[in-house]
Amino acid sequence: MSSQGSLRKDGRTFNQLRGMVCDRGLLHRADGSAKWSQDGTSVLVGVYGPKNMPPKREDPEKAVLEVLWKPKSGIQGPEEREAEIILRRTLEAVVLAPLFPRAGISVVVQVIHDDGSLLSCAINAACAALVDAGIPMTGLLASVTIALAKRDDGAGGGAHLQLDPTREEQDGAQATVCLALETTPKAATSNGSVEGEAVVTSTTRGAMAIEEYLEALDRCRMASRTINAFARLSLDKAQRRLELPGT
Amino acid sequence: MDSQLEAEAFKRIYPEEYFQRFLSEGTRPDGRPLGRARSTTIGFGAVSTADGSALVKIGSTTLLAGIKLEVMTPTAEAPDAGKIAATFEMPPLCSPDARPERRLEETSVVVQQVMNAIESAGLVNTKELLISTGKAAWVAYLDIYCLDADGSLLDAALLAAVAAFADLTLPPVRVNPEGHVLPVLSGAQGGNLRENGDASSEVVTVERRKLTLGAMPWAATIGLYKGHLIVDPTAEEEALLESTVTTILDEAGRLISLFKPGGITAVTTALIQDCVELTRHRARELKQILEESSQEDEDEGDESQ
Amino acid sequence: MLQPEGPAPSLDEAAAKLAEAQAILQSSTASLPLVCLGDAIDLGADAEGGVMKGHGTMMAGEAQLQATVCGLVERVNKLVSVRALKGRYTAQVGDVVVGRVTEVAQKRWKMDVNGKQDAALLLASVNLPGGVQRRRTNVDELNMRELYQENDLISAEVQQINQGDGAVALHTRSAKYGKLQGGQLVTVAPYLIKRLKQHFVALAAPLDVGIILGCNGYVWIGSKDLVDAGGRDEDEGMEAAGPSGQVDLQLRERMCRVANAVRALAALGLPVHPPAIVEVCNLSGLLRVEIKDMLGPEFLAQVAYREADRRQAEGDAQPMDH
Numbered sequence: 001m002s003s004q005g006s007l008r009k010d011g012r013t014f015n016q017l018r019g020m021v022c023d024r025g026l027l028h029r030a031d032g033s034a035k036w037s038q039d040g041t042s043v044l045v046g047v048y049g050p051k052n053m054p055p056k057r058e059d060p061e062k063a064v065l066e067v068l069w070k071p072k073s074g075i076q077g078p079e080e081r082e083a084e085i086i087l088r089r090t091l092e093a094v095v096l097a098p099l100f101p102r103a104g105i106s107v108v109v110q111v112i113h114d115d116g117s118l119l120s121c122a123i124n125a126a127c128a129a130l131v132d133a134g135i136p137m138t139g140l141l142a143s144v145t146i147a148l149a150k151r152d153d154g155a156g157g158g159a160h161l162q163l164d165p166t167r168e169e170q171d172g173a174q175a176t177v178c179l180a181l182e183t184t185p186k187a188a189t190s191n192g193s194v195e196g197e198a199v200v201t202s203t204t205r206g207a208m209a210i211e212e213y214l215e216a217l218d219r220c221r222m223a224s225r226t227i228n229a230f231a232r233l234s235l236d237k238a239q240r241r242l243e244l245p246g247t
Numbered sequence: 248m249d250s251q252l253e254a255e256a257f258k259r260i261y262p263e264e265y266f267q268r269f270l271s272e273g274t275r276p277d278g279r280p281l282g283r284a285r286s287t288t289i290g291f292g293a294v295s296t297a298d299g300s301a302l303v304k305i306g307s308t309t310l311l312a313g314i315k316l317e318v319m320t321p322t323a324e325a326p327d328a329g330k331i332a333a334t335f336e337m338p339p340l341c342s343p344d345a346r347p348e349r350r351l352e353e354t355s356v357v358v359q360q361v362m363n364a365i366e367s368a369g370l371v372n373t374k375e376l377l378i379s380t381g382k383a384a385w386v387a388y389l390d391i392y393c394l395d396a397d398g399s400l401l402d403a404a405l406l407a408a409v410a411a412f413a414d415l416t417l418p419p420v421r422v423n424p425e426g427h428v429l430p431v432l433s434g435a436q437g438g439n440l441r442e443n444g445d446a447s448s449e450v451v452t453v454e455r456r457k458l459t460l461g462a463m464p465w466a467a468t469i470g471l472y473k474g475h476l477i478v479d480p481t482a483e484e485e486a487l488l489e490s491t492v493t494t495i496l497d498e499a500g501r502l503i504s505l506f507k508p509g510g511i512t513a514v515t516t517a518l519i520q521d522c523v524e525l526t527r528h529r530a531r532e533l534k535q536i537l538e539e540s541s542q543e544d545e546d547e548g549d550e551s552q
Numbered sequence: 553m554l555q556p557e558g559p560a561p562s563l564d565e566a567a568a569k570l571a572e573a574q575a576i577l578q579s580s581t582a583s584l585p586l587v588c589l590g591d592a593i594d595l596g597a598d599a600e601g602g603v604m605k606g607h608g609t610m611m612a613g614e615a616q617l618q619a620t621v622c623g624l625v626e627r628v629n630k631l632v633s634v635r636a637l638k639g640r641y642t643a644q645v646g647d648v649v650v651g652r653v654t655e656v657a658q659k660r661w662k663m664d665v666n667g668k669q670d671a672a673l674l675l676a677s678v679n680l681p682g683g684v685q686r687r688r689t690n691v692d693e694l695n696m697r698e699l700y701q702e703n704d705l706i707s708a709e710v711q712q713i714n715q716g717d718g719a720v721a722l723h724t725r726s727a728k729y730g731k732l733q734g735g736q737l738v739t740v741a742p743y744l745i746k747r748l749k750q751h752f753v754a755l756a757a758p759l760d761v762g763i764i765l766g767c768n769g770y771v772w773i774g775s776k777d778l779v780d781a782g783g784r785d786e787d788e789g790m791e792a793a794g795p796s797g798q799v800d801l802q803l804r805e806r807m808c809r810v811a812n813a814v815r816a817l818a819a820l821g822l823p824v825h826p827p828a829i830v831e832v833c834n835l836s837g838l839l840r841v842e843i844k845d846m847l848g849p850e851f852l853a854q855v856a857y858r859e860a861d862r863r864q865a866e867g868d869a870q871p872m873d874h
Contacts, residue, residue, distance in 0.1 A: 031640065050640060050668035052654075060717070081355035089509025093490075096610075096620060101717040103668045131589055134639030136608060136620035139590045175367070177505075182513050183590060184612070198513030202492075206367045207462075207501045210523055217516065235588050239622055239637075240578050 008162060008169065010039075017144070017164045017223055022125075022234040024132045030108075032133025036125035038164060040115025043122045045129040046108045053104035062097035064104045069122075072111045083109075083119060090123055090180050090201045096136040105135065116166040117145040119178050119203070124227065131235060140231055141200060142224035143180040146216045147173035148208055161216055163223055175206030177213060179220045183228040196221045266487050270475055277306075277481065284399075284467065284479035284529055289406065289540040291414045298387075299415025303407040305479065307397035312407035314387050314415050318428045321377070321384040329376025329384035333362050335391045335404060342396035342482070353396075357404050360506055361391070364405055364495050368464040368503045371412055375458050379422045387415070398481040399468040401493050401506075406533060409463050413541060416455045462497035463537070464504075465530035469494065469522050471512050478525055492519075494526040498534055566849035573856030574820070577863075585625040587634055593617040593625060595632070606633025641667045641742040641768035643720045647710045648751035650737070650766035651722065653700050659693055661700055663708075666742065666768045669719060673700075677711060677723035679730075705732045707764050707772065728752055728778075732764075734799050735774025736811045740818035742769035746825060753826045754779040759833055761807050763814075765824065771814050773807045775799075805843065809833055812846040819847065820856055831858075 007013060018039035027033035030046035037043075050063050057064060067088040069080045091107065107129070109122050123143035130137060147165035150173065162169055170176055180201035196218065204213070258265040258276075269275050279285070285306030293302035297313035321328060335358035337345045345351055365371060376385040389411065391404050419431035470477040470488035480488060490510020495503040502523070507514065514522075587593060595603055595617060605617060609632060612618035619625075621636035643649070643665075651663035654670055661673040675688050675696060700706060707729050708722040724730055751765045754776050762779035764772040799807075813832040817824050832855055836843075841851050 032638065052664075052670040078355055078359055081352075082359040085352045085356055086508045089490075091509070093509050093511055093513065100668055102719075131622055132638065134621055134623075134636035136636075137589060138610065138620065139618075180509075195515050195517075198515050199507065199519070200513045201509050202505050202507040204367075204502070204504050204506070205363060207369070207497065207503050210500070210502050213502050213505060214516065214519070217519070232588055232590075235622055236586070239586050239588070 010166065014160045014162045015219065017226060020124075020227070020230050022128055022231065024128060024234070024238045030129075030133070032129045032131070032135070034125050034128035034132050035112070036121055036128055038117060038121050040113060040166065041117055041121045042112040043118070043125040044110045044112055045122070045125040046110075047105065047126075047129045047133040047135065048108070049105035049133070050100040050103035050135070051106075053102060057104070058102040061101055063095075063100035063102075065092055065095060065097065065107065066104065067091070067107045067109065067126075069109045070111065072114060083122070086119070086201060086203060087122060087126060090141065091126060091130070093200045094127070094137045094139055094141055095130065096138060099136060105130075114167060116147075116168070116170040117164050117178070119143070120145045120164075120180075123180050123201070124231070128231060128234070132238070140183045140228060141180050142183050142227040142231070143178065143201070144220045144223045144227060145170070145176060145178040146219060148175040148177075148206070148212060148216070150174045161212075161219055163219060173206065175204060175208040175212075177202070177204045177208075177216045177220070179217065181221060181224045183224065197224060262483075263487060266484070267473075270472070275477070275484065281475055282478050282525055282528075284402075284532070285481075287406070287533065287536050289410045289537060291410060291540065291544040297411075298418070299411045299413075301407050301410030301414055303403050303410060305399060305403045305406070306481065307395055308393075308399060308403045309395040310391060310393050310400070310403040310407045312389060312391045312404070312411040314389050314411050316385045316387055316415075316417065318378065318383050319386045321381060325373070326381040327377050327384075328373040329386055330373055331362070331365065331371060331387045331389055333358050333365075333389040333391065333408070335361070335393070337393045337396060341393040345396070353400055356508065357401050358391070360401055360493070360504065361404050361408050364464040364466065364503050365408065365412075368495075368497050368501075369461040370409065370463060371458060372461060376417075378420060378428055383422060383428045385417065387412075396482060398483075398485045399479050402466045402468050402479065405464060405466045405495070406537075410537060410540075412458060412460060413537070414544075416457055418455060462499060462501070463534070464495045464497050465526070465533045466493055466495045466504075467522075467526040467529040468492070469525060471510070471514065471518070476518070476521055476525065478529065490514075492522050494522050496523070496526050496530045498530065500527065563849070566853065569853040570849040570856065573853045573860060576860040577820070577822075577856055587619045587623065587625050589619055589622050591619050593619055593632060593634070602630065604631045606631045608634030608636060637743050638741065639743075641665060643667060643671070643710045643713055643768075644747075645710050645712060647747070647767040648707065648764065649710060649722065649768045650705065650707050650732070650764055650770035650772050651768070653702050653704045653706065656696055656700075656702060659688070659696075661696070663706065663722065665720065665722075665766075666739070666770060667720060669717075671710075671720035671722050673706070673708060673722045673724070677721065677725060679725060700731060705737060705772070706730065707732055707766070732772055732774060732778070734797075735772055736807055738771045738773065738811050738814045738818075740769045740771060740814065740824055742767065744818060744821070744824045745769060745771070746823060748825060752779045755810065755826065755830060755833075759806055759810060759830065761803070761810050763810065763826070763829070765826075771824065773811050773814070775803060808843050809836065809846070812836075812843055816846055816852055816855055820852060820859070822855075822859055 021037040023035045025033060026035055027046045030048055032047040035044045053064055065088055067084045069084045071080055107126055120143040123141060127141050145165060147162045147169050149160055149162055179199055181197040181199055274280055287305045290302040292300055293311060294300035294313045298316045299314040300312060302311050335354050337351050337354055339345045339347055378384055389408055391407060393400060420428050421431050422428055467478060468491055470480040470484060470491045472488050477484060489512040492514060493506040497503055593609060608619060608621045608623060609617050610620050617632060619634045621634055623634045623636040626633050626635055649665050651665040651671060653661050654664045655662040659675045662670045663673055665671045675692060708724045709729060711721045711723040713720055745765050745767055747767060754762045760776055762774055762776040810829060810833060813829045814824055816832055817828055835858060836846050845851060
């Protein structure tokens with residue numbers, strides 16, 4: 001990889017995530033809420049449920065998850081509708097819906113500011129909000145975006161993979177990959193090697209070589225561990241804030 | 248007759264077990280091996296009133312794509328390019344789940360992914376849609392209709408869109424001094440253009456022309472079910488699948504998209520590589536089908552003239 | 553300490569004091585067996601005997617128990633479960649709840665009880681007016697709205713819980729249950745209300761109000777007569793408890809003070825039970841805090857300090873064993 005020493009516009013190395021902040025319990029009327037920020041990108045998610053669902057939409061075997069995605073300004077467009085569907089299917093992978101038959105869980109996403117990696121930020125925020133609401137899940141998800149910068153001419157070639165891109169980096173990239181990963185690596189396989197974390201959701205833009213995608217996947221795996229560690233720390237702090245009645 | 252009824256009843260009551268019985272033999276209810284896609288056909292020029300159109304069938308899944316060209320003023324940011332606007336509709340006739348008042352979620356996902364694939368692959372160079380810099384350009388309204396939804400809608404929709412663009416012919420036009428775009432009349436009158444007193448008109452094109460298409464994206468939707476990879480699932484199979492992965496490659500083998508929208512199971516690196524291999528195979532198939540259909544279409548066109 | 557006659561401290565100072573008080577309270581949680589979502593639960597000595605997995609846990613691989621929620625690990629013999637704190641009300645048979653009617657359906661009322669689904673109050677589970685015991689006829693069904701209408705507040709008891717989907721059935725087959733009016737409802741998180749012997753409490757003078765601590769987090773503050781034995785006439789059965797007309801100013805002020813005391817406890821995350829409520833009210837009286845200032849950071853800080861001191865004293869008296 002060339003130009004490993006050069007820094008990005010905001011001073012980060014290509015393998016560096018932005019600073020993350022997670023606040024929980026911001027919305028008092030929601031069962032759970034979380035605001036996840038990755039520097040300039042910030043998303044607030046409110047979770048309502050499990051709650052009553054009108055008979056027309058209830059599922060007798062499990063809870064019905066619905067996602068509402070509100071853009072920063074303007075009304076919902078086709079991108080927001082697609083994002084709702086992707087987020088809903090992503091959360092369905094971890095929420096233990098069969099525990100609440102005939103109930104409904106509403107996840108409302110409000111984009112506060114978009115400076116790149118928006119879907120990743122929303123997935124992280126939604127997971128944090130679901131945990132805040134006390135909804136049982138099979139595990140946490142960690143989502144991260146990678147941008148493949150256009151090849152530099154004359155700098156020895158080799159697009160480098162920029163982790164957690166800003167809006168500018170994302171728009172100017174040759175391709176971007178957004179992944180949501182499980183946070184528990186699979187058990188060791190038969191030949192003794194340990195498989196990395198599995199991919200729950202993948203969406204890409206732009207064209208890239210397959211090898212570049214697989215390398216991006218490995219980088220995302222490493223980054224997801226950092227994100228998961230941060231999420232756990234924030235969870236632990238939030239837990240202790242809730243006073244426990246004398247045991 | 249009895250055993251036929253029994254089989255139907257079993258399928259209704261225990262759809263998962265029914266499906267698994269086939270899988271354990273390495274096949275599927277319609278007899279296909281797990282890695283084979285359904286038979287695919289492409290019909291060009293299905294809609295005579297459209298500037299470009301194609302009807303695609305993958306098994307029972309039937310999609311129709313049509314392109315209508317209209318004139319627009321190019322934007323200030325891109326004064327020398329046109330644009331493409333896509334819609335995807337699932338009218339109630341295509342599926343028992345589709346109703347006029349409730350949009351199925353596939354509609355939002357498919358149209359976004361088709362546009363993403365076209366842009367990422369660079370299929371269409373929007374600069375070719377230019378008529379006159381800063382004054383006029385074509386906007387290609389790509390409308391895709393699902394006539395029969397039997398699984399793998401994204402594959403068929405993308406194929407139909409690609410074929411429609413291959414079929415698209417830009418009509419010859421001229422721009423008059425007021426900046427209006429007018430059609431060029433064909434035949435004898437076309438040649439007399441200058442003598443008609445329109446000497447000041449800027450003749451943009453004289454002949455009909457096709458777009459020079461860039462890399463073509465080919466999609467393969469693969470379903471995951473208990474560790475099996477199931478290529479090109481039907482609607483019945485899709486209802487049972489744990490999750491699906493749609494891989495889109497171009498003929499050079501570049502990855503145009505790897506779309507896995509959540510789902511109950513997650514994929515490992517090994518499974519991703521398997522999906523890519525299966526898609527490579529399918530891309531070759533589709534490319535061949537397109538070329539053959541295109542050749543047939545040309546031959547027919549030559550014959551009718 | 554807050555000086556009743558001195559200049560009021562600035563908002564920042566008050567907020568800082570509150571944060572400090574809360575930190576003291578939180579430090580007592582350090583030793584509790586809290587677990588995060590996804591953590592493996594230590595099976596401990598029970599591992600050989602096998603464990604039964606309870607709520608909030610799932611098997612992850614061989615003999616590995618994983619938490620599916622964040623909360624406190626509870627072990628009862630072989631049963632290991634994780635109790636999440638936040639979350640909707642989970643009913644148990646016999647709980648006293650306060651609910652609001654959302655819908656009048658066929659032969660039942662649908663009630664909002666802050667649970668995962670709306671609870672059902674069957675027509676067969678209420679006392680008919682006049683205390684009559686008979687089969688419910690079609691006429692009764694048509695007159696359901698005479699008894700309870702949409703948005704009525706009702707105290708009831710959980711009769712049964714459907715095994716299959718957790719649907720809750722309520723009943724008001726006792727004189728003390730029924731429609732509530734002429735009072736105030738305060739909503740708190742369900743985990744703050746512990747199950748007590750008596751959920752209908754009459755607070756003694758000078759407070760002189762009656763409260764109903766619904767296990768679902770809905771707390772009703774009303775006049776004392778709803779709590780007195782036979783507060784409703786046995787014969788009348790279905791009469792609403794509490795004054796239906798204008799409530800006099802004195803009673804209203806007392807009810808507001810108690811309501812704010814409940815809110816203050818909830819804001820600090822302290823359990824809401826009658827002694828605590830009375831103590832907070834007394835403290836507000838002692839410090840001459842206006843009712844409207846009871847939810848301000850200065851008063852909350854005082855409540856928190858008091859609680860911290862009390863725990864300290866308790867801790868010194870008997871060493872905590874974990």
